Amino acid sequence: xxxTSTYLLELQGMRKAFPGVLATDNVDLKIKPGEVxxxxxxxxxxxxxxxxMIYGILKADAGSIYFNGKPVEINSPAQxxxxxxxxxxxxxxxxxSLSVVENISLGMDHACSMDELANQITELSNRYGLPxxxxxxxxxxxxxxRQRIEIIRCLLQKPKLLVMDEPTxxxxxxxxxxxFITLKRLAEEGLAILYISHKLxxxxxxxxxxxxLRHGKKIxxxxxxxxxxxxxxxxxxxxxxxxxxxxxxxxPGEIRLSVNDPHIPAADKTGISLQILNxxxxxxxxxxxxxxxxxxxxxxxxxxxxxxxxSRADSIIIEGRAxxxxxxxxxxxxxxxxxxxxxxxxxxxxxxxxxxxxxxxxFTRLRLIRYGLIDREKTVEFAKKIIRNFSVKxxxxxxxxxxxxxxxxxxxxxxxxxxxxPEILIVSQPTWGVDAGAALTIRQELRELAAExxxxxxxxxxxxxxxxxxxxxxxxCGGRLSRFYPTSSITTEQVGMLMAGVCLEEGMxxxx
Amino acid sequence: MMELFIPAILTIITAATPLLFAALGxxxxxxxxxxxLGIEGxxxxxxxxxxxxxxxxxxxxxxxxxxxxxxxxxxxxFAVLVLKLHASQVPTGLALTIFGxxxxxxxxxxxxxxxxxxxxxxxxxxxxxxxxLGELLFKHDILVFMSIVMVGAVMWFLYRTRYGLILRAVGDxxxxxHAMGYPVxxxxxxxxxxxxxxxxxxxxxxxxxxxxxWVEQMTAGRGWIALALVVFATWRPGRVLLGAYLFGGxxxxxxxxxxxxxxxxxxxxxxxxYLATIIVLVIISSDRSRIKLNSPASLGKSFHPSR
Numbered sequence: 001x002x003x004t005s006t007y008l009l010e011l012q013g014m015r016k017a018f019p020g021v022l023a024t025d026n027v028d029l030k031i032k033p034g035e036v037x038x039x040x041x042x043x044x045x046x047x048x049x050x051x052x053m054i055y056g057i058l059k060a061d062a063g064s065i066y067f068n069g070k071p072v073e074i075n076s077p078a079q080x081x082x083x084x085x086x087x088x089x090x091x092x093x094x095x096x097s098l099s100v101v102e103n104i105s106l107g108m109d110h111a112c113s114m115d116e117l118a119n120q121i122t123e124l125s126n127r128y129g130l131p132x133x134x135x136x137x138x139x140x141x142x143x144x145x146r147q148r149i150e151i152i153r154c155l156l157q158k159p160k161l162l163v164m165d166e167p168t169x170x171x172x173x174x175x176x177x178x179x180f181i182t183l184k185r186l187a188e189e190g191l192a193i194l195y196i197s198h199k200l201x202x203x204x205x206x207x208x209x210x211x212x213l214r215h216g217k218k219i220x221x222x223x224x225x226x227x228x229x230x231x232x233x234x235x236x237x238x239x240x241x242x243x244x245x246x247x248x249x250x251x252p253g254e255i256r257l258s259v260n261d262p263h264i265p266a267a268d269k270t271g272i273s274l275q276i277l278n279x280x281x282x283x284x285x286x287x288x289x290x291x292x293x294x295x296x297x298x299x300x301x302x303x304x305x306x307x308x309x310x311s312r313a314d315s316i317i318i319e320g321r322a323x324x325x326x327x328x329x330x331x332x333x334x335x336x337x338x339x340x341x342x343x344x345x346x347x348x349x350x351x352x353x354x355x356x357x358x359x360x361x362x363f364t365r366l367r368l369i370r371y372g373l374i375d376r377e378k379t380v381e382f383a384k385k386i387i388r389n390f391s392v393k394x395x396x397x398x399x400x401x402x403x404x405x406x407x408x409x410x411x412x413x414x415x416x417x418x419x420x421x422p423e424i425l426i427v428s429q430p431t432w433g434v435d436a437g438a439a440l441t442i443r444q445e446l447r448e449l450a451a452e453x454x455x456x457x458x459x460x461x462x463x464x465x466x467x468x469x470x471x472x473x474x475x476x477c478g479g480r481l482s483r484f485y486p487t488s489s490i491t492t493e494q495v496g497m498l499m500a501g502v503c504l505e506e507g508m509x510x511x512x
Numbered sequence: 513m514m515e516l517f518i519p520a521i522l523t524i525i526t527a528a529t530p531l532l533f534a535a536l537g538x539x540x541x542x543x544x545x546x547x548x549l550g551i552e553g554x555x556x557x558x559x560x561x562x563x564x565x566x567x568x569x570x571x572x573x574x575x576x577x578x579x580x581x582x583x584x585x586x587x588x589x590f591a592v593l594v595l596k597l598h599a600s601q602v603p604t605g606l607a608l609t610i611f612g613x614x615x616x617x618x619x620x621x622x623x624x625x626x627x628x629x630x631x632x633x634x635x636x637x638x639x640x641x642x643x644x645l646g647e648l649l650f651k652h653d654i655l656v657f658m659s660i661v662m663v664g665a666v667m668w669f670l671y672r673t674r675y676g677l678i679l680r681a682v683g684d685x686x687x688x689x690h691a692m693g694y695p696v697x698x699x700x701x702x703x704x705x706x707x708x709x710x711x712x713x714x715x716x717x718x719x720x721x722x723x724x725x726w727v728e729q730m731t732a733g734r735g736w737i738a739l740a741l742v743v744f745a746t747w748r749p750g751r752v753l754l755g756a757y758l759f760g761g762x763x764x765x766x767x768x769x770x771x772x773x774x775x776x777x778x779x780x781x782x783x784x785x786y787l788a789t790i791i792v793l794v795i796i797s798s799d800r801s802r803i804k805l806n807s808p809a810s811l812g813k814s815f816h817p818s819r
């Protein structure tokens with residue numbers, strides 16, 4: 001075991017099984033000090049399971065961990081921190097009702113005075129370009145700011161290894177650039193970084209080595225510079241990713257959806273009030289709304305699909321009908337279908353089976369009610385059709401929605417709306433947490449729906465996705481919609497500015 | 513005038529004290545994310561335990577300690593069911609109340625009609641001889657003083673100590689607290705025990721001081737008022753103090769109004785404190801954001817560690 005001494009962290013034969021699945025199987029991993037190492041894989045490949053074992057949240061069934069060449073056993077996050085391992089989670093472990101300094105104090109193993117800690121936070125945040133006010137309450141902060149808390153919390157422990165679980169999924173392109181500068185500086189100072197992602201361009205930009213996982217198994221460890229994004233993708237998915245085909249209609253048709261300032265105030269102090277919303281979507285086009293999480297996306301979806309009603313009927317017009325004051329069912333009947341971001345509990349009822357879930361949004365349009373009763377036969381048939389047409393992996397149509405994986409449930413929900421042939425479809429985060437193959441299918445389906453003459457509105461935080469499928473793109477920031485620009489004439493940086501609430505007309509020559 | 517006024521204030525204090533104990537305990541329990549609806553049951557068990565103990569031993573101190581323990585034991589049953597076995601908190605809490613009322617009636621069968629002279633009054637030297645104020649503030653039984661001390665102690669604990677911070681964090685997001693390596697279940701267990709112990713003492717105050725005798729179901733819904741007080745106070749100890757005295761005041765006012773023979777049926781007057789609770793709760797709850805920002809976000813949610 002001489003070779004282990006040069007590595008900061010070495011994993012050998014890590015194995016973890018959950019009931020019914022083998023999450024990681026015999027995975028090895030080696031990281032040197034100062035190295036940015038990517039852990040690459042699709043959703044469900046076992047990345048999160050592996051790092052949870054490193055951080056002591058999960059217990060490995062088999063395998064050994066060496067830290068600085070010595071075998072160690074990590075049974076709790078506290079032990080991991082003691083060794084010098086820090087972790088920034090994908091879903092932040094933050095407490096909304098507490099202040100920044102209180103939050104950070106909770107992540108420290110050794111209590112120190114709040115004032116002293118606040119000073120340390122200010123100092124670190126200045127040094128690494130991560131501005132943060134220690135006294136603010138977390139619920140008032142943006143997602144980017146929240147991530148800074150996590151990073152500073154980690155840095156305060158002076159770690160040797162920093163684990164980051166998909167840190168950029170919530171950031172604007174500009175914030176991503178800033179984060180990468182900070183991370184590179186930290187690596188130069190000798191910090192090893194284990195960077196988990198499935199975004200290949202980020203890994204190309206940041207990492208030296210990459211370990212690729214697929215279905216819980218390690219495929220290979222490669223030097224990133226020697227690989228192209230195509231070869232990395234092939235390793236990640238086990239096959240070449242098909243090119244995305246764009247069945248575009250030549251000219252958009254008549255206006256299907258028009259939104260004229262519905263003015264919906266926030267439900268409470270932590271919500272966003274929708275202020276300036278002007279938008280039209282025409283038949284045959286896909287319109288994309290980008291934006292950082294928490295800028296009014298949920299509120300926008302609710303305003304459009306009727307969960308939140310406006311006081312003016314003509315503030316929302318569907319197919320020429322003023323529906324601003326109508327509820328979801330009436331809007332659905334007029335031709336508007338929607339897919340919310342949250343699948344379990346919003347898009348589907350977790351404890352109801354797929355047949356019942358299929359019924360819930362389709363009974364008006366598909367006339368699944370006969371003499372006031374549910375037409376069971378037709379509903380079952382409809383649910384089975386969705387499962388077949390969208391290749392939803394499920395043991396049957398009578399299993400509860402919560403038993404499906406995220407990607408499969410998303411396919412089911414999107415399929416349910418698409419099968420109703422809506423005139424207008426609004427989708428929020430269509431491919432979030434869905435593996436690349438299924439994501440491609442979903443994007444393809446959305447384009448095809450548009451090609452058949454429907455108006456499609458996609459709300460997403462995945463900018464690459466929007467640039468790929470939209471005809472026009474804009475952004476939502478603080479409950480205000482930006483202007484919309486043809487996707488062919490706008491750059492990633494410009495969309496980033498829109499997401500940050502900057503108006504492009506000042507300073508940008510607008511190409512028509 | 514003073515002859516009327518001072519006794520009225522004193523009775524308000526005695527009416528408020530049991531509410532204050534129970535509500536403070538429940539506040540700490542809820543701050544950790546556990547909703548224990550069994551306060552009424554824990555209080556009534558505290559009441560009978562205290563009364564039986566003082567009857568058998570003659571020691572008020574032992575009686576208070578026994579009530580404290582009895583409340584804690586009651587809450588530990590709840591805690592095991594809810595935290596270890598993941599039973600749903602609402603029905604389990606309701607069951608605890610029903611169990612407590614039944615058990616206390618069984619234990620108390622032979623205690624009906626037995627008398628006790630009440631907790632001894634402690635007069636703080638010098639201060640208690642101040643006219644009017646001395647009588648109002650410095651001449652009470654030990655539990656009244658203790659209840660006020662507990663308000664300060666709970667405030668200090670929750671907002672000035674690291675353990676208080678951890679407890680609030682567990683109540684805000686148990687997943688995040690678990691991910692950081694804090695023992696969510698253990699912290700909730702302890703917070704639930706504290707809530708039970710305080711409810712037990714609150715119950716003891718009823719049978720040892722407020723009306724020193726045993727009557728079946730003598731808590732008469734005070735557990736529920738204490739529960740409402742926590743929401744009324746938006747989970748802040750200082751406001752629990754205010755609320756407890758406010759509701760104590762309404763209870764006493766209602767008694768005095770009945771004694772003065774105001775032409776309203778006594779049943780309607782007895783409803784007054786409960787009616788006031790509902791009205792205040794509706795007013796408080798209409799401000800959703802206030803509730804949202806102060807209430808423990810994971811209140812009432814079961815926690816399954818994924819390990």
